[in-house]
Amino acid sequence: MLTELEEKLDGLEWEEARAAAAEYIGLPGPLPAPALRRAMVEDRYCLVLLAFRGNLPRLQELVNHPDNRAYELPEDLTPTAATANRSTPGLVIEAGKALNRWATAGFRTVDPETYERRTAACAGCPELTEPPVKWVYKVIMATASDDRVCGACGCVASRKARLVTERCPRRDPSRPELSRWGDPFAA
Structure with missing residues (x-):
């Protein structure tokens, strides 16, 4: 994570960090957990978030980007x-x-x-x-x-479910090597 944002979040609990990061970049509500996790490990993504500080349409696009799903945990969102x-x-x-x-x-x-x-x-x-x-x-x-x-x-x-080209994005809880549809899971 870039030093600029890291200093703002230093010592905060997770939910406080999500709120502080969102406030710092000009996003209403807390920063989605996957986006914050990604910003913590990908300096380039963090830099882009900071570059678009205050640009709400672009920030919404960035924090909801499909690539952030790789940083999701089951407890992140209902x-x-x-x-x-x-x-x-x-x-x-x-x-x-x-x-x-x-x-x-x-x-x-x-x-x-x-x-x-x-x-x-x-x-x-x-x-x-x-x-x-x-x-x-x-x-x-x-x-x-x-x-x-x-x-x-x-x-x-x-x-x-009808399309031959589509895959379920979640793992089967009882068989993690498969998706919930029973197909081999592709990350």
């Missing part, structure tokens, strides 16, 4: 908070990437058995939640029969 804190542009970008992967694969969908297995796993997952009130979900779910959202990635679970 499912509803996870999806509510994702920025709309970030969700649109991730949906565009998923659409591109799907198009590259020839718009193939999984067989009915795989879809049933995936949706059953999602239905039993503690991260499945009602969607936040954001226009992007209204567009994506225009014809969805089940509009619940994955708290881990922000995707509409019933839509994502």
Whole structure:
């Protein structure tokens, strides 16, 4: 972590550090835990946060960046908070990437058995939640029969489960080498 921010957080408890870091860079509310962890180990990321101090749209994009998921711990966010804190542009970008992967694969969908297995796993997952009130979900779910959202990635679970190119972002608690969908886990 760069000395400038490290000095501001020295001696603080974790929650105090999240609040102090957010205040220092001009972010309302505490800095998400994964973003602070990343800033602590990646000087370049920390420098970018400091460079955009006071630029709320850019800071929101940075603290909600998908690369921060590598620094998440299960206790960081509740499912509803996870999806509510994702920025709309970030969700649109991730949906565009998923659409591109799907198009590259020839718009193939999984067989009915795989879809049933995936949706059953999602239905039993503690991260499945009602969607936040954001226009992007209204567009994506225009014809969805089940509009619940994955708290881990922000995707509409019933839509994502159909796509042959998509993976569950969480490990199976009983078999960590597999995702909750039963596929080999890819970090």
